[in-house]
Amino acid sequence: MQNRIGLVVDINNRQQARAFYNSVFLGSSSIEADWSGDVATCVAGDTSSAYKQRVMDRINYYRAAAGVPADIQLNPDFSSKSREAALIMSANSALSHTPPTTWNCWSADGNTAAGKSNLSLGSAGPDAIQGYVQDRGNNNQAVGHRRWILYPQTQEMGTGDVVPPTTSGIASNALWVIDSHTWDVRPSVRDEFVAWPPPGFVPYQTVYPRWSFSHPDADFSNAQVSMSQNGNQVPLIVHPIQPGYGENSIVWVTDGLDPASQSTAWPAPEEDTTYLVNITGVLINGETRAFQYEVTVFSPDTPGADEEQPVISGDRAIPVTLASQFQFTPISFSDAHQLAVSTLTDSATQLNAETVDPLIQDLTDADYPLIQNQIVKSGNWAYHLAHPNAQSQALVIDQEFLLSADSQLTFASRLATATEYQLARVEISLNGGVAWQTLYQQAGSNNSGESGFVQRVIDLAEFAGKSARFRFVYYFDQGSYYAGTSAGTGWYLDDIQFVATKEINDTSISVLNGSSSFVFTPTAERDYLLQVRGLPWPAFAGMEWGPGKVVKALDPTTDNDQDLMFDLWELNHNLDPDNPSDAVLDSDNDGVSNLREHDANTDPQDPESYPGMPGEQKPWLKIMPWLELLLSE
Structure with missing residues (x-):
C-alpha cells in the first residue's frame, strides 16, 4: 500500500478509508511536544522528533486522501527557521508573513520563514495542520493554507512549533510549505484535479464548511458549482476566485455552515450521506469542461456491513510446547498483518470506587477528584465526572476484555444538573483505544436532572468474539454548559460490572508479512487468545482486531475422564x-x-x-x- 515511502489509500473503498482515518489520522494526533523554548526570553527551542513526525504524518494523511503524492519529508533547515517564525507569532500574539523588525523576538531567519510558511496562532503541531485544511475565518476564503498543503509538486516541508504552558504564552505553528520543487513538472495525481473533500468516502471529522476544487490550468472565471444530496439541491455560496496560492481553485461554502467559526463542525451523519458535485464552465487550455464527482460523508466509528474480517482457522486444542499452525483470511488491501497472542482469565471486574483501583485511568481535570462520597449508590464512594471547564472528562478502564454473546456492561448512573449539550457517554474501542464508538448516550435535561441512580445495562452481544476496551466520557463540544464540580452537577457512576466476559492479559504482538498463516507454540497449559488485524500502513496500527480464536493448550496425553481418548x-x-x-x-x-x-x-x-x-x-x-x-x- 506504499509508494516509495509515501502513503497510498483507495478512498473509494469504505473499509479502507475508515481504516486509514483510524490508523493514520488518529495515529498522528498530538502528543506531548517536550518543547524546550521560552517566549519570555525569546528562545525558540525545539520539539521532540516524535512530535515533528506527527506533523508530517498528519500532512501526508490529507495528501494521500486527496490523491496527491504523500511522501512529504521534514527539512531540518526549514524547521529550524520555522521555529523562529513561530516564536515571533507567539511573542506578539499576532500573525504576519512580513513581521516588522519592531516585533518582539524578531529575527532574520524567522522573517524568512514567515514569508514561506502557513502560520497558526492558538494551535500547534498536528492540530495546526487540521486548522490549515479547514481554513476557517473571513480572511481565508481562498483556502490558501489548504492549497499549499495539497500542492502536488511539494516534497519537503518544515515545522516550527511553540507549545508553552497555557499560563505563559500562546501556542503557534509555522509550516514551511514552499520548497525548491514548486516549479517542477506536476506529478501524477489520482483524479486529475485536487478536491477537498475528495471524491470517495470521507470521514465527517475531516469535512469542513469550505469545499474546494483545484486544477493547475483552470480558469474558473465563468465556472458554476452545484451540489445535490439524494436528488435535492444543497445550498451553497461560491467565494470570489483568488489565484496565487498553489493551484488555481474554486471555493464554496455548503449548507449554510459558518466558515468563520472554529467551532463549526460537519454534523456526524446518522448514515452514509452522498453528495453529488457538479462544476461547469471550467476553461482549460481553451476548452470549456465540466467535472462531476461524488463525496460520501461517513462516520469512521461505524463499520460497514460487508467489511473483511481476518478469521483464524485451526485446532481448538493444541499440544503445549509444540508448534501448531493456523490460517487466516487476509485483508485484501493489506500486505502485512499483525498477530496478537494473549492469555485469558475469567473476568471478575467490578468497579465500585471503594478503593483506588489500578484499572481506572483518571482523565479528569485536576480541579476536582474522580472519587467522591457525597452522592453514592452503594458503599461510601462513587465516581464523578463534571465540567470545571469546556473540556470533556473521562474515566478509562485500563483492561482489554474478550466479549461473548452473553456479555453485558452494567452500571448505576445518575446524570444530575446538565444542559442538553453535556452528554454522558459509554464508549467502546475495538483497536486498543485508538478509535472509540458510542454505546450509550444520555443528554442533560437543562435542569437538576435525575434525583437518584438508575441501573443501566448495555448488551454487548453484537461484539461477540471481539476484544474491547471501555471508557465513560462526560462529553462537551460546544453550546451552553453548567460549569462546576460541586455536588449535584455532572455525572455520577457506581457499581460498574462486566458480565460474561474474559480478561485479556500478557499480550504480545508480531508482524506477519505477506502470509496468511502463522505458527504458535504455547508455553503453558492454559487458554490463549489469538487475533489478527490488517496493517496496510506499517507505521500505523489502527485497524480493529478480527474475531478472536480461543485455543486450549494441553499435555497431548491428558485423559481427564479416563475414556481412553485424549x-x-x-x-x-x-x-x-x-x-x-x-x-x-x-x-x-x-x-x-x-x-x-x-x-x-x-x-x-x-x-x-x-x-x-x-x-x-x-x-x-x-x-x-x-x-x-x-x-x-
Whole structure:
C-alpha cells in the first residue's frame, strides 16, 4: 500500500478509508511536544522528533486522501527557521508573513520563514495542520493554507512549533510549505484535479464548511458549482476566485455552515450521506469542461456491513510446547498483518470506587477528584465526572476484555444538573483505544436532572468474539454548559460490572508479512487468545482486531475422564473431555464408535472419514456401539 515511502489509500473503498482515518489520522494526533523554548526570553527551542513526525504524518494523511503524492519529508533547515517564525507569532500574539523588525523576538531567519510558511496562532503541531485544511475565518476564503498543503509538486516541508504552558504564552505553528520543487513538472495525481473533500468516502471529522476544487490550468472565471444530496439541491455560496496560492481553485461554502467559526463542525451523519458535485464552465487550455464527482460523508466509528474480517482457522486444542499452525483470511488491501497472542482469565471486574483501583485511568481535570462520597449508590464512594471547564472528562478502564454473546456492561448512573449539550457517554474501542464508538448516550435535561441512580445495562452481544476496551466520557463540544464540580452537577457512576466476559492479559504482538498463516507454540497449559488485524500502513496500527480464536493448550496425553481418548483429540472433534460415555457413542452414525475413530485418528463427526467402514456395512454397530468397544479390547 506504499509508494516509495509515501502513503497510498483507495478512498473509494469504505473499509479502507475508515481504516486509514483510524490508523493514520488518529495515529498522528498530538502528543506531548517536550518543547524546550521560552517566549519570555525569546528562545525558540525545539520539539521532540516524535512530535515533528506527527506533523508530517498528519500532512501526508490529507495528501494521500486527496490523491496527491504523500511522501512529504521534514527539512531540518526549514524547521529550524520555522521555529523562529513561530516564536515571533507567539511573542506578539499576532500573525504576519512580513513581521516588522519592531516585533518582539524578531529575527532574520524567522522573517524568512514567515514569508514561506502557513502560520497558526492558538494551535500547534498536528492540530495546526487540521486548522490549515479547514481554513476557517473571513480572511481565508481562498483556502490558501489548504492549497499549499495539497500542492502536488511539494516534497519537503518544515515545522516550527511553540507549545508553552497555557499560563505563559500562546501556542503557534509555522509550516514551511514552499520548497525548491514548486516549479517542477506536476506529478501524477489520482483524479486529475485536487478536491477537498475528495471524491470517495470521507470521514465527517475531516469535512469542513469550505469545499474546494483545484486544477493547475483552470480558469474558473465563468465556472458554476452545484451540489445535490439524494436528488435535492444543497445550498451553497461560491467565494470570489483568488489565484496565487498553489493551484488555481474554486471555493464554496455548503449548507449554510459558518466558515468563520472554529467551532463549526460537519454534523456526524446518522448514515452514509452522498453528495453529488457538479462544476461547469471550467476553461482549460481553451476548452470549456465540466467535472462531476461524488463525496460520501461517513462516520469512521461505524463499520460497514460487508467489511473483511481476518478469521483464524485451526485446532481448538493444541499440544503445549509444540508448534501448531493456523490460517487466516487476509485483508485484501493489506500486505502485512499483525498477530496478537494473549492469555485469558475469567473476568471478575467490578468497579465500585471503594478503593483506588489500578484499572481506572483518571482523565479528569485536576480541579476536582474522580472519587467522591457525597452522592453514592452503594458503599461510601462513587465516581464523578463534571465540567470545571469546556473540556470533556473521562474515566478509562485500563483492561482489554474478550466479549461473548452473553456479555453485558452494567452500571448505576445518575446524570444530575446538565444542559442538553453535556452528554454522558459509554464508549467502546475495538483497536486498543485508538478509535472509540458510542454505546450509550444520555443528554442533560437543562435542569437538576435525575434525583437518584438508575441501573443501566448495555448488551454487548453484537461484539461477540471481539476484544474491547471501555471508557465513560462526560462529553462537551460546544453550546451552553453548567460549569462546576460541586455536588449535584455532572455525572455520577457506581457499581460498574462486566458480565460474561474474559480478561485479556500478557499480550504480545508480531508482524506477519505477506502470509496468511502463522505458527504458535504455547508455553503453558492454559487458554490463549489469538487475533489478527490488517496493517496496510506499517507505521500505523489502527485497524480493529478480527474475531478472536480461543485455543486450549494441553499435555497431548491428558485423559481427564479416563475414556481412553485424549482430551486434546476430543476437544478438536467437538466431544466432551469430561464425559467418559463419549467413547462408546457414535457421533456421526457411521457404525464406528468414537473410540475406534480416536484410535484411527479419523473424524467422529464425519461419517465418510473412517476408511472402508461405511455405516450401512455394519448396521449392528448403530444398535450396539458398545460391541465395538468390547472387540477393540
